[in-house]
Amino acid sequence: MSYVEIRGLSKRFDDASVFEKIDFEVERGEMCVLVGPSGCGKTTLLRAIAGLVDPDEGRIAIDGREITALPPKARGIGMVMQQYALFPNMNVEQNLSFGLEQQKVPAAEIRRRVAAMVALVGLEARAKARPHALSGGQKQRVALARALVLEPKLLLLDEPMSALDAQIRKRLRDELKRLQREIGFTAIMVTHDQEEALVLGDRIAVMQAGRLSQVGSPHKVYGAPASAEVASFIGDFNILVPAAIERVFHHRPERSWAIHPGAFEVVGFRHLNGSVSLAPERGFEADATVAGMQMLGPVIRYHLQADTIALKMDVLNKPSHGPLAPGSPLRIRLAAADVREI
Numbered sequence: 001m002s003y004v005e006i007r008g009l010s011k012r013f014d015d016a017s018v019f020e021k022i023d024f025e026v027e028r029g030e031m032c033v034l035v036g037p038s039g040c041g042k043t044t045l046l047r048a049i050a051g052l053v054d055p056d057e058g059r060i061a062i063d064g065r066e067i068t069a070l071p072p073k074a075r076g077i078g079m080v081m082q083q084y085a086l087f088p089n090m091n092v093e094q095n096l097s098f099g100l101e102q103q104k105v106p107a108a109e110i111r112r113r114v115a116a117m118v119a120l121v122g123l124e125a126r127a128k129a130r131p132h133a134l135s136g137g138q139k140q141r142v143a144l145a146r147a148l149v150l151e152p153k154l155l156l157l158d159e160p161m162s163a164l165d166a167q168i169r170k171r172l173r174d175e176l177k178r179l180q181r182e183i184g185f186t187a188i189m190v191t192h193d194q195e196e197a198l199v200l201g202d203r204i205a206v207m208q209a210g211r212l213s214q215v216g217s218p219h220k221v222y223g224a225p226a227s228a229e230v231a232s233f234i235g236d237f238n239i240l241v242p243a244a245i246e247r248v249f250h251h252r253p254e255r256s257w258a259i260h261p262g263a264f265e266v267v268g269f270r271h272l273n274g275s276v277s278l279a280p281e282r283g284f285e286a287d288a289t290v291a292g293m294q295m296l297g298p299v300i301r302y303h304l305q306a307d308t309i310a311l312k313m314d315v316l317n318k319p320s321h322g323p324l325a326p327g328s329p330l331r332i333r334l335a336a337a338d339v340r341e342i
Ligand SMILES: Nc1ncnc2c1ncn2[C@@H]1O[C@H](COP(=O)(O)OP(=O)(O)OP(=O)(O)O)[C@@H](O)[C@H]1O
Pocket: 013, 018, 036, 037, 038, 039, 040, 041, 042, 043, 044, 045
């Protein structure tokens, strides 16, 4: 039996189903990241686990104990939301102490646990500061520390970093991973950010239109997406029908596609898995022209047109080859092993 077990969980608002028959597990000490397009039901699922929304059917158990009918306070669940929701009139230490005082934890133990947690999130120098005097990243660290100091059985994180700018967000993300390794807490986190999901998740659950379309390790979900929808959500995928590939790409016997038209509906390959060249070498598979480009930092994403097929390819951004102008002709090479059935 898994540490967190969710079985057949469904929720409707009026006549509209938000999610239906959701099943999934989280092991003790694991961070499960829930990703999916806006409106697919992630927040409602998290709120149902927290007890803030009543599911219509299904059950939730933590550590072998069913909690489906328990009020939120009795579930032993901590929550961190996008908005910091700190107590504005209390300093950092007081924000952290509050929940422990409510639980009637002895004063000496409160002092010890709060001091240890403040140190863990690196806020010793700001322990006496009130929220208005903290930066966004610091406030969110306080919110995280305030939830963790109560040692919840399960921590729910709803887009905890989405209000922060990119740089701080990455720092906090690494810090969250470190904290999770050090303390070993169990968490379910909702994010829109694909990279955040892949970095933080021990397990990723992809939710689409109220259903989980794939649950697996980041490696599995990224490397072997279960459907075209998952592939397009976990980004960077060219999705094609085999007939189009057959028509546009030149066959080479030693590198045949191993694709039989009609055997499945779509195939795809990651933007980064193809290579492009201006040199007319032998062995390239398809002619294309540059339709546009996006500068992404470490890679340049080219929008290419190969006959009737629009493709995207990521090429390492090296000084040795500058960006290609729109209209540049080039050839695309692709290994059969990088083309997946999806
Ligand atoms: N209290 C409510 N009453 C009626 N409909 C609701 C209620 N709460 C959420 N919904 C609807 O349920 C659906 C799922 O909403 P939810 O907030 O769970 O999505 P989400 O995946 O978290 O979206 P986002 O990523 O944009 O936050 C939406 O269509 C939303 O309008």
